[in-house]
Amino acid sequence: MFFIRGALFSLTVALIHNPRSRRNRHTGSAFVSEASQLLGRDFLLPTSHDELDRRVGELARRGVDLIVVDGGDGTVSDVLTAIHRAYPADALPRVAVFPSGNSNLIAGDVGLRRRGMEALRRIVSAPETFVPIRRRPLRISWSDGSQPERLGMFHGSTGFARAIAIAHSPHVLRYAPHGFAVAATLIGAVGGLALKSRRSIWLNGDAVDIRAGEDVLPHERSFLFLATGLQHLDHGIWPFWRRPGDPVQGVHFLEIAARPRRLAPAMLALLRGRAPDWLRAHPDYRSGCVDEITLRSRSDFVLDGEELSPGPGGSIVVGRGPVFTFLQG
Template sequence: MRLALIHNPLSRRNRRDGPEFIDMARAALGENFLEPRSRPGMYDEVRKLADRGIDTICISGGDGTVSDVMTAIHHAYPKNALPSLAIFPSGNTNLIAGDLGFRQRGPAALRLLLDNPEKLSHAPRRPLLVSWPDGSQPERLGMFHGSTGYARAIAIAHSPTVLRYAPHELGVIATFIGAFGALIFRGYREHWFNGDEIVLDAGGERIAHKRSFLFLATGLRHLERGIWPFWRRPGDPLDGIHFLDVADHPRRLVQATWALLRGRAPDWLRAHPDYRSGCVDKVVLRTTSDFVIDGEQISPGPGETIVIAPGPEFIFLQD
């Protein structure tokens, strides 16, 4: 195992840690312990890792850091020689680590990687590959996409007022509670329920040509606390892109939210025209609204179209 570690010094949990982990990693890995402080710096460092033949990259950070590292690898490494990934849950949000990462972090996790790699399990997974048909932006890899109402909620959660009083994962929860709670006020309710105009093709099928209250897509298979707002339809592949589209002004929203937060999709929900979900091999999304990949807000660009497809297969190491 030729191991490197990318440590995000700005993530909330890493900032709280003492020097023990950093000192240990530097002593063990030398030049292969990296603390990039910008995305261009990250990309430059990953290109150097590819040149040195590093075949295992540990990521100590949250979802945004994991997404950035996977994207950098996608552009720097040969497609037939991608490194294995080991994720330590050290960020503000850790949805990816919750499904594909280590339970341990810090010195204990690094010692396991260095001393007993044979004890690790291997989980193959394809992240989402987001591309712009007009070529306005380079391809990006990530695990959790959200548009329309989700992007609006994340924008609120990233505001200084919310971040001041809650860590990011609690800020998102508080944002949703506040947003849905505010639906009792007519002006806010209409703005939120109106959603955003989208055209959505999923697996070659036109799903929506309307306004969408909420759209989600993921390459993950599990979310925290049993939440799973997706279901498969007859004939859907066993693996692919899980998606959920909720129409504007959705009926029975309270009942649907309660079911999906518990990871359930009753028959009435599967049959309801306001809620569409499935597992497909490609999603084409046309919209003027920004979307979110692993916590980062991104523009659809002048072409107003993005394509979401399965990306290259990575091997994720787990303790």
């Protein structure tokens, strides 16, 4: 039983396990064997997006109201999307996230500190010991309808999409701590300027047309664009700031113009979670928190580590998704 705001809930627990997630690859078959014995048919090992959608649809029809995600950011994004498609918006299940991937940005904000059988047994036997927190994922929709809506927590385009290849390279994955995914990518964006052969391409950025809420951002080309529905990143990194009148929760965004001035001190400040007055006032840097962003660009973008295309229309809307309750502890 689970107690929230004076009401008791009987929670049926299901677990979606991704054996390809980095940390899960090292646990062998022991966890799969024990977890499947504990949960029976509610232990899921989907092997494709279609199977994930089908299995989550079955959970919705049976009224399963707590889904544990055992994987990294990409797995969490896929599961949130499947839940969004299968469950009524006013009856979403609670979600618990094991930090089992190579990148665990989402788990760092809304997930559990532990993973494996110890964490799973505690969820099944004593869910009331976890703290419920609420977040709105990003809702990505394609203006031309070329793809169905996707939910996720961390979006990056223009220079971020190029830098993610560096952050995901075997060398970085081997030596960089998991919690430094954003730092590694931002450093990669700046590091791309070190090679003369790519410096001009990176500095020139990508052609974009960005409307953030009621504001049309003035930059015709963008060096880097980020957006997130998270409220916290590991190690004090927070490359965003709010403007007067911005909501506390929404789509946090950062946009850096092509050929940005004072890039090195700006990145140093943002990696330390600071936005000094000079940075907030600088015309090459824009940040805020809004309900919705329309992004027009022919360049691919990244959502929780997965590279996606803006489609033939070249336009996506990054908005606020439904409210999910995550268990934290």
